Structures are given as C-alpha cells and as structure tokens.
Amino acid sequence: MGYISFYRKWRPQDFGEIIGQEYNVRTIKNAISNNRLSHCYIFCGPRGTGKTSTARILAKALNCIKGATPDPCNKCENCISISDGYSMDVVEIDAASNRGINEIRELREKVKYLPNILRKKVYIIDEVHMLTTEAFNALLKVLEEPPEHVLFIMATTEPNKVIPTIMSRCQRFDFFPIPMDKIKERLQKIARSEKITISDSALNLISKYADGSLRDADGILEQLAAFGEDKIEVRDVISLLGVTDLDMLFEFTDILIEKNLTGGLLLVNKITGSNQNLKVFVSEFLDHLYDLYVIKNYNNPFEIVNISEDYKDKYLGQAKKMQKEEIEFYMELFTDLLKQIKWGEGSKVFFKSAVVRAINFIVLDEKEIGKKTRLMETQIESLRKEIDKINSMQEGNKNYHNHRADVGTSVYENEEDDFDIINSNEINKMVSEVEVQSKHTVSGGKAHKSEMADAGVEKKDEEISLINNNLDKISQSLKKKKISVHAMFTEAVPYKIENGTLYFYLDKEKEWHKDHLNKIKNIELISSVIKEVTGKDFKIKFELGKKMDKIDVISDAESEASSKSTGESRAEDAENKASNSSNSKDGSSEKSRTEEDVFNYFEKKFDIKE
Ligand SMILES: Nc1ncnc2c1ncn2[C@@H]1O[C@H](COP(=O)(O)OP(=O)(O)O)[C@@H](O)[C@H]1O
Ligand SMILES: [Mg+2]
Numbered sequence: 001m002g003y004i005s006f007y008r009k010w011r012p013q014d015f016g017e018i019i020g021q022e023y024n025v026r027t028i029k030n031a032i033s034n035n036r037l038s039h040c041y042i043f044c045g046p047r048g049t050g051k052t053s054t055a056r057i058l059a060k061a062l063n064c065i066k067g068a069t070p071d072p073c074n075k076c077e078n079c080i081s082i083s084d085g086y087s088m089d090v091v092e093i094d095a096a097s098n099r100g101i102n103e104i105r106e107l108r109e110k111v112k113y114l115p116n117i118l119r120k121k122v123y124i125i126d127e128v129h130m131l132t133t134e135a136f137n138a139l140l141k142v143l144e145e146p147p148e149h150v151l152f153i154m155a156t157t158e159p160n161k162v163i164p165t166i167m168s169r170c171q172r173f174d175f176f177p178i179p180m181d182k183i184k185e186r187l188q189k190i191a192r193s194e195k196i197t198i199s200d201s202a203l204n205l206i207s208k209y210a211d212g213s214l215r216d217a218d219g220i221l222e223q224l225a226a227f228g229e230d231k232i233e234v235r236d237v238i239s240l241l242g243v244t245d246l247d248m249l250f251e252f253t254d255i256l257i258e259k260n261l262t263g264g265l266l267l268v269n270k271i272t273g274s275n276q277n278l279k280v281f282v283s284e285f286l287d288h289l290y291d292l293y294v295i296k297n298y299n300n301p302f303e304i305v306n307i308s309e310d311y312k313d314k315y316l317g318q319a320k321k322m323q324k325e326e327i328e329f330y331m332e333l334f335t336d337l338l339k340q341i342k343w344g345e346g347s348k349v350f351f352k353s354a355v356v357r358a359i360n361f362i363v364l365d366e367k368e369i370g371k372k373t374r375l376m377e378t379q380i381e382s383l384r385k386e387i388d389k390i391n392s393m394q395e396g397n398k399n400y401h402n403h404r405a406d407v408g409t410s411v412y413e414n415e416e417d418d419f420d421i422i423n424s425n426e427i428n429k430m431v432s433e434v435e436v437q438s439k440h441t442v443s444g445g446k447a448h449k450s451e452m453a454d455a456g457v458e459k460k461d462e463e464i465s466l467i468n469n470n471l472d473k474i475s476q477s478l479k480k481k482k483i484s485v486h487a488m489f490t491e492a493v494p495y496k497i498e499n500g501t502l503y504f505y506l507d508k509e510k511e512w513h514k515d516h517l518n519k520i521k522n523i524e525l526i527s528s529v530i531k532e533v534t535g536k537d538f539k540i541k542f543e544l545g546k547k548m549d550k551i552d553v554i555s556d557a558e559s560e561a562s563s564k565s566t567g568e569s570r571a572e573d574a575e576n577k578a579s580n581s582s583n584s585k586d587g588s589s590e591k592s593r594t595e596e597d598v599f600n601y602f603e604k605k606f607d608i609k610e
C-alpha cells in the first residue's frame, strides 16, 4: 500500500473515535438504535471537526452487514466499500468544486432508483451552501418527497448561507472546534504510533495553531515528521508555520506588565532580527490579549477561549496582574499597528514605537486617582493653614514686611507674576511636611471653626456672601460717585450682618478712615450703592478690627472664589487710588492674593484638574 496521508489514515472509523462531538454522536447513535432516523441531516461547523467522518460512519451504520447498528463492524464488504470510498451507493458531492449543477441534476434522475448493493443510498453533499440557485431548487424538489431508500447528509462550514427552505427540511447538528487539549492528546497518540519524537511545547504550539481543526493538526504533524528523523522542537513549528512561540507572547506580556523597557527593546530586537513575521506576531499577540481579556472579565472564561490545561495558570496569572483598561489600551494600540504593518523596514519602526508606547502606558484606576486627589486635598488644606499662620505671624513679626519694604516696594504691588511672598523653599518644606501635618490639620480645622463661632461670625450667611460676591461692583460704582470714599472703602472688609446692620471691618490703625466713612453722608452714599447693586437695604457701620489677622468673613468656601477676585480687583483699585491715601493694603487682599498664587503654583506643579 502506498503512502496514506495522516488525515486519511487516522480518519475515525467508528463513532467511538470521533473526538469532541459527544452530543452529536450520542444523538445519532440513539436514533439508529431506535430506528428513528431522519431522511435528511445537516452537519454545520468549521473544517476539520469531523463532519465528513461522521457522515461516513453513519453510512456504514445503516449499511453494515450486521444490519443497522450504532457500531458498524468495519470488516464487512459494505463497511469497507464505504470506508475506502468505492461504494456506488454512497455518493459524495462537493458543492464547492463546481457548484454542483451536474451532480444535482444527476442526483435528481438517479435518486428514485433503489441502491445497487447497500440497503440505503447515502448522498453526502459537502459545502452545501455553495450550490447554485438552480442546484438548490433541484435539491429542494428532491427533499420535498425523499424516497424511503435514501439518506441525505449535508455539511457546511457556513450554515447562515444555506437557504432556510433547505435548512427547515433537515435535522441540524452543530460540530464544534476541538479543544486544544484534545487536539494535543490526539497528536500524542499519532506521534507515538508513527514513532515521531516531538517536544511537549512543540505539541502545544501545533494544538494552538490548529485552532480547533483536527485536520489541520494532523496535517502539521505530518509535515513536521516529513522533515527528518530528529526530535521536533518548537523552533521547527515556528519555522514551518511562521507562527509565534506561545512563551514569547507570555514573555512580551510580562514585559508590558512590568513596564520593563530594556526587556521590551531586547525583545523587539529579537523579533525584528529573526525571520518571525511581524504581522503574525502582532495578530497572535492580539489573540493573546483577547484571551486575557476574556479570562479577566468572565466568570467561566474557559468556555469561551480555547486554552490548554498546561497554560491555564499562566493565563490566569497574567490576567490577574493586568487591568481591564490596560488590556483594552493594548488591544487598540496593536490593532492600529496591525493595520500599519506591511512588508519592509517601515513596519519595524511602527512596531518599535508601539512597543515603547505600550510599555509606558499607565492606568490610573479610580482608587489611585482617589488616593491622589485625597492627598492633594490634604496638601491644599495644609497649605491653607500655613498661609493663615503666616498671616497671623505678620502682625507680630513686622520683619516680614520690613524685608519687603527694604526692597523698596510694597508687598503687593509686584505680585502679579509670582508668589514669592512665601518663597519656594518654604513651599517645598510645606509639601514635605504635608503628610505629618494632615492629622494636625484636621483637629486644627475644628478648633478654628469654634473660634469663629465664638466671634459671632456668620460663616454661611447668604447676605454676607451676597455682599462679598458684589464687592467689585459696589467698589466700582462708589469710585464713580466719590473717589475719596471709594479709596477708604477699599480698606474695609464686610464682616457681619446683625439686625439689618452690615458691619465693615477696618484695620485698627485706620481710625481716621473709620470716622470718615461713618459720616452720615458717606454712610448714605455707600448704602445707596449697595442697594443699587444688591437690591438690599442695609444700615452700614464701619468698625475697627480687633484681630485683623482673622478675616474669616470671607473664608466661607462658597465665597472663596469671589473673595479671590475681590482681592484682585480691590488691589487694582487701590493702585488707582488717590495719592493721599495710605499705601498699605487691607488684609483681605493680601490674604487672598497670596493664597491664590500658592494654589496656582500647586495646581501647575501637581497638574490638579478641577
Ligand atoms: N472529531 C474528530 N475526531 C477525530 N478526528 C477528526 C475529527 N474531526 C476531524 N478529524 C480528523 O480530521 C480529518 C478530517 O476530518 P473531517 O471529518 O473530514 O472533517 P470535516 O468534514 O469537518 O472538515 C479526519 O480524517 C480526522 O483525521
Ligand atoms: Mg468534510
């Protein structure tokens, strides 16, 4: 006997040898035993999953000399003629080869005749979806009234292309891709019997590459065996198929997980330097990512992905170490890369840059973002306290101002562009101390609040907010009406509202300002301006501050923004002030400008987004 290729030699000869399609086999065997066979079957499923093999076994089962049996003998003339393909009563039609026109015409003519030798005529129509419309129609006619002595078995890899009128006349069986482990097991069996030595990892790679098709697996093993006597290794599989070593895919994924740039660059060299096809590598890496994604996100992932037992732990381990977003990012990145890869050097550059991008990708998950935000909040809170402290120090420690005065300029007048009222060393120190201080800040914050309550500050007072929010407008309007009043007014800070009286605060050195502002004419003017701007009637009173360092009236978080802007425009106003007015500024301007500058600095430094 001449050389018989593996897939023929190893074609299953009875139902027991069909791998993987247990449900189909059981159902068909039962139907035979109970004599409840249909006239027409359709076997749907990818190539190399056992459709033709099952059809032939079924033909034997009906025609074995023993009589219809789920276990044909494979020894009788009937069985052998079917196995060897010379029985006149078992007709195989390949609709893919010439779209079946002549065959179906012939079938129509001959179907009415009884079988020559066998009990049942069996027509096996492969790739039935490829039939022409005429052939389909002819077939349909036959199927409408199939003769008793005929059995039709159709097979298709694309059931969705089979017209429904045919489909509905057949009993359908679905053939599924063969699991990797079963493929490997079968290859081991063939290798043993054919005396082929092959490494385990080479078997794994073939099983994976066969992608559910036993026909392909058989074919690959056969080709490798034809190379020579030596043991078959992974590299042989790689060079035969141009595929990627599974372990290389794991290695590459590890490199991404570990953000190992050096390792990544070495691997890139290894891949681009070998005869590994880049396109194949990338597309197999995408498959790998997909498997990891499924494993990461589904409860029973191994029902979806076809993975060998040997590798399950490895896959699970990698999936665990990766974040969903990370895998999604890589999938997107490498899908784009796959579109860019063509032949030639250019592709290597794309490949390298994609690898570098992948390695540098960082996922900030919600937890991390939350952590970061909380840290920033603590830092800001702590800075706020520091600034308060510094402000309160100013009163007792005039050196601070003096230092600025030495430079020959007011503290504020050149503050447009920087915040060096607190120098950057101090800020750095603050930041490094932030964590230590965060505890202190919490309790400190409480103390601060109660102090304010004692002082009778109506922190959440809406009306105070209203005044604060409109302070700019009030000030502008006043400026137009009476510049001297306006100049003094800019020194004052809205403090509290009590029994319809709006109290303004002035630094305790500003006695003269206070008296002047409190003159009835001026009070009336200011009050009318406030009414004009806010629509509210207030009695107005200016008082000297007891503690100008505690300007908590505008520390209300809601009015924080307005207090900042107020501070700014009020400082501006002050610049336009009449020359006879004092060149010192009110505390609120100082505080808010400083604070704002520091915030801005930190916003930039830590890239805080609102
Ligand atoms: N389920 C299976 N069990 C055992 N061998 C199979 C199976 N499916 C395919 N094979 C192998 O692949 C070859 C081709 O199988 P075949 O039945 O023609 O597949 P299909 O018709 O689905 O493409 C067989 O000769 C056999 O070697
Ligand atoms: Mg087939």
Ligand SMILES: [Zn+2]
Pocket (backbone or CB within 6 Å): 063, 064, 065, 066, 072, 073, 074, 075, 076, 077, 078, 079, 080
């Ligand atoms: Zn037999």
